[in-house]
Amino acid sequence: MSNEENANPKCDRRDFMGKAGVSAFLTAMGLAGAGSLVGLSPSVLPDPSKQLKIGPPQDYPSGTVRVFDEEKVVVISDDEGIYALSLVCTHLGCVVTLDRGSGQFDCPCHGSKFTMEGEVTKAPAPRSLDRYEVSLLPGGQMLVDQGVRLDSGEKLKV
Amino acid sequence: MGALKHIINLVSAPQVSFLVAAIAFFFVFPPTAGFERWNRRLRLNLLWTVRGGILLHALVIGGFFLSTLDPNFRAIVAKPDNVPIALLLFGTLFFLWYAMKQAVDNDQRLASDQKPNEYTDPSEPKILVWPDLVYIELIAAVLCMAALIFWSIALEAPLEQPANPTLSPNPAKAPWYFLGLQEMLVYFDPWLAGVVFPVLIIFGLMALPYIDTAPEGSGYYSYSRRKLFISLFLFGWLLLWVYLIIVGAFMRGPNWNFFGPYEEWDIHKVVPLTNINFSALVWVKLLNRPLPDNIIVREIFGIVLLGIHFLVVPPLLGVTVLKKFYSRMGNVKYAVFMFLSMAALTLPIKMFLRWTINLKYLVAIPGWFNL
Numbered sequence: 001m002s003n004e005e006n007a008n009p010k011c012d013r014r015d016f017m018g019k020a021g022v023s024a025f026l027t028a029m030g031l032a033g034a035g036s037l038v039g040l041s042p043s044v045l046p047d048p049s050k051q052l053k054i055g056p057p058q059d060y061p062s063g064t065v066r067v068f069d070e071e072k073v074v075v076i077s078d079d080e081g082i083y084a085l086s087l088v089c090t091h092l093g094c095v096v097t098l099d100r101g102s103g104q105f106d107c108p109c110h111g112s113k114f115t116m117e118g119e120v121t122k123a124p125a126p127r128s129l130d131r132y133e134v135s136l137l138p139g140g141q142m143l144v145d146q147g148v149r150l151d152s153g154e155k156l157k158v
Numbered sequence: 159m160g161a162l163k164h165i166i167n168l169v170s171a172p173q174v175s176f177l178v179a180a181i182a183f184f185f186v187f188p189p190t191a192g193f194e195r196w197n198r199r200l201r202l203n204l205l206w207t208v209r210g211g212i213l214l215h216a217l218v219i220g221g222f223f224l225s226t227l228d229p230n231f232r233a234i235v236a237k238p239d240n241v242p243i244a245l246l247l248f249g250t251l252f253f254l255w256y257a258m259k260q261a262v263d264n265d266q267r268l269a270s271d272q273k274p275n276e277y278t279d280p281s282e283p284k285i286l287v288w289p290d291l292v293y294i295e296l297i298a299a300v301l302c303m304a305a306l307i308f309w310s311i312a313l314e315a316p317l318e319q320p321a322n323p324t325l326s327p328n329p330a331k332a333p334w335y336f337l338g339l340q341e342m343l344v345y346f347d348p349w350l351a352g353v354v355f356p357v358l359i360i361f362g363l364m365a366l367p368y369i370d371t372a373p374e375g376s377g378y379y380s381y382s383r384r385k386l387f388i389s390l391f392l393f394g395w396l397l398l399w400v401y402l403i404i405v406g407a408f409m410r411g412p413n414w415n416f417f418g419p420y421e422e423w424d425i426h427k428v429v430p431l432t433n434i435n436f437s438a439l440v441w442v443k444l445l446n447r448p449l450p451d452n453i454i455v456r457e458i459f460g461i462v463l464l465g466i467h468f469l470v471v472p473p474l475l476g477v478t479v480l481k482k483f484y485s486r487m488g489n490v491k492y493a494v495f496m497f498l499s500m501a502a503l504t505l506p507i508k509m510f511l512r513w514t515i516n517l518k519y520l521v522a523i524p525g526w527f528n529l
Contacts, residue, residue: 069324092348095326099413101426108328110344111414123433123518124344126528 050146054134057082057142057158065116067098073132073144074098076116081155084144085118086130096129105129117153163228167418172405173513180397180506189389194382206262211255218251228420234408238316243334243407250400260379261388274378328412328425337406338399344414345508347519347528355505362498366391369487369495386483390499398505436460436520453523460521464529467504472496504529 011019052071060066060077067074072087072095087105089096094109104121105114113122118129133148134156142156169175186202188194197203204210222244225231235244264274285291332340342351366387375383409416411423434443440459441449450456476484476492484492508529511517519528 072324092343092352094330095324097326097328099426102428106328106413108326108330108413110340111410113413120518121433122429123512124346124348126347126519126522127524 052144052146053137053141054084054144055142056140057136057156060142065098065100071144071146073146075134075144078116078155081157082134082142083153083155084132084134086132086146088130089125090120090127090129091125163420167421170409170418171416172509176397176401176506176509179401180393183393183397184389187385187389187392189386194385203262206255206258208259211259214255215251219248225419230420230422234419234423238313239334240407241313243403246334247400247404254396257379258381261381264378264380265382268380268383274380276378329410329414331406331410334403334407338402341402341406341410342505345505345512350529355501358498358501362394362502365494365498369491371491394502398502432516433518434516435518435522436463437522439515439517457521457523460519460529464521468497468500472500 048071052068052073054060054066054068054075060075060082062077062079064077065074066076067087073084074087075082075084085105087095089107089109089112091107091110091112094107096105096107096112096114098104099106103116105116105118107113107125110124111122112120112125114120114125114129118131120126120128131150131153133145133150133154135143135145136156136158137143169178184193185196185200186205188197205214222235226235234240260275264276267274331337339351339356342355345351346355370384370387372384381388405416408419411417411421412425412427415427415429417423417427437449437456437460441447441456454461472493475496487495508517508520511520521527521529
C-alpha cells in the first residue's frame with residue numbers, strides 16, 4: 001500500500017477509533033450513572049408499617065407504662081391522658097432505656113436523660129424525645145402513628 | 159486502704175483529674191522557655207533518664223497491679239475487651255518515655271556542641287536495607303506473630319450472642335479507638351463532635367508540616383528546639399485523646415455515668431440533673447427576663463462569646479503575648495495555627511463548663527448549630 005497523504009492530519013483512522021471508543025465508554029458510564037440516580041428514591045420502602053395498634057384504652061389505666069421493643073415506642077398513661085414517645089435518643093439514635101425506679105429515660109451511649117414527658121434533663125441530647133400521635137379507631141382500638149410527630153405535649157383523653 | 163480508694167475515686171473525677179493533668183502537663187512538657195526553667199527546677203526532666211523511666215514505669219505498673227486486688231477495678235480492666243486497651247496504654251507510656259529520652263539526650267548533646275545521636279559520619283560504612291534492616295523486620299514480624307498466637311490461645315475472644323436491635327447494651331461503648339470521639343459526643347452536638355472535629359483533627363495533622371516549617375531540629379529527636387509544637391501536639395494527643403480514651407474505657411459505666419476506678423458500676427447511680435443553656439443562664443438567671451422569641455436575640459451572648467473566642471482573642475494574642483511568634487509566622491500561617499488551636503481549646507472549655515455550671519449549649523439554634 002502506498003503511503004497516502006492523510007486527508008485530515010489532526011485525526012487519522014487509529015486516533016478516530018480510539019476517540020470513538022473512549023467517548024462511547026464515557027457515554028455509557030454517564031447514562032448508567034444517571035440511571036442509577038433513580039435508585040435514590042425507591043418506589044417501595046421495605047420499612048415496617050409506621051402505624052401501631054395498641055389495644056383499647058381500658059388496657060391502659062393511669063400509671064401504665066408499656067414499652068414496644070420492636071417499634072421502639074413507649075406508651076404512657078397518666079391522669080391527663082395517654083401519649084406515646086419514641087425511644088430513639090435525639091442525640092445519635094441509641095435506644096433509651098426506662099429506669100422505673102427514678103421514672104426517667106436513660107441513654108446508654110452518651111448519658112442523656114429524659115423525663116417521662118420526654119423532656120431533656122441532661123445533655124447532650126438537643127431536643128425532647130419525639131412524641132407520636134395517638135388516636136382512637138372506630139373499633140375501639142388505639143393507634144400510634146409514627147408518621148405524625150406532635151410538637152406540643154398533647155395527650156389522648158379518654 | 160478504703161479511705162485511700164475513696165480519695166482516688168474522688169480525684170479521678172474529670173473535674174479534678176483533667177484540671178490537674180492539664181496544669182501539670184505544661185511543666186512536664188514545657189511549651190516555652192519560662193516553663194522549661196520550671197521543668198528543670200522541679201527536676202521533671204529527670205523523668206526522661208533511664209532511672210526516671212524505671213521509676214515512672216514501676217509506679218504505673220505497680221499501681222496497676224496493686225489496684226487489681228480491688229474487685230471493682232479488676233472487674234473492669236480484666237474484661238477481655240479491655241485487656242488490649244490496658245496493654246496499649248502501657249505501650250503509649252513506654253514509647254512516650256523512649257522518644258522523650260532520645261530527645262532530651264540529643265538536647266544535652268547539642269547544648270555541649272556535640273552532634274545528635276542520629277548523626278552518621280559520611281565516611282562511615284553504610285548500612286544496607288537488605289539484609290540488615292529487613293532482617294530486623296523479619297524477626298519483629300515473627301515475634302509479633304508468636305505473641306498474637308499466644309494471646310489468642312490464652313484469652314478467649316469476647317464473642318456475644320447475635321446483636322439485637324431492640325436492646326442497647328448499657329453502657330453502649332464504641333471500639334476503643336473511637337472512645338475519645340464518644341467522650342466528645344457527651345459534650346457536643348453530633349454534627350460538631352462526630353463530623354466537624356474529626357475533620358479538623360485530620361486537617362490539623364495534615365497542616366502540621368506547613369505550619370511548623372522551621373528547619374532546626376528536623377532529622378533527629380529533639381525537644382527544646384521545637385518545644386512549642388511538640389508540647390501543643392502532645393497536649394492534643396495525651397489530654398484530648400488518650401485521656402478521653404482512658405475515661406471512656408474504664409470510667410464510664412451504666413447510663414454513661416462517671417465512676418471512679420474503685421467504684422462499683424451501679425446501674426442506679428444517682429447524678430444531679432440540672433441542665434441549662436447559656437441563653438437561659440444569662441436572660442433568665444442574670445437579667446431576670448423571659449427568653450426572647452427571636453432566636454438570634456436569644457442566643458446573642460453565646461454568639462458574641464464565640465466571636466471573641468475565634469476572632470478577637472487570636473489577633474489580641476498576636477500583638478501582645480505572641481508578638482514574636484506572630485511576626486515569625488506571618489498572617490496565613492498564624493491564622494491557620496490559631497484557628498486550629500482555638501478550635502481544639504473549645505473541647506476542654508466546654509467540658510469545664512459542663513462540669514462546673516452544667517452548661518448544655520453555649521449557642522443553641524436547634525437544627526442548625528449547637529455548641
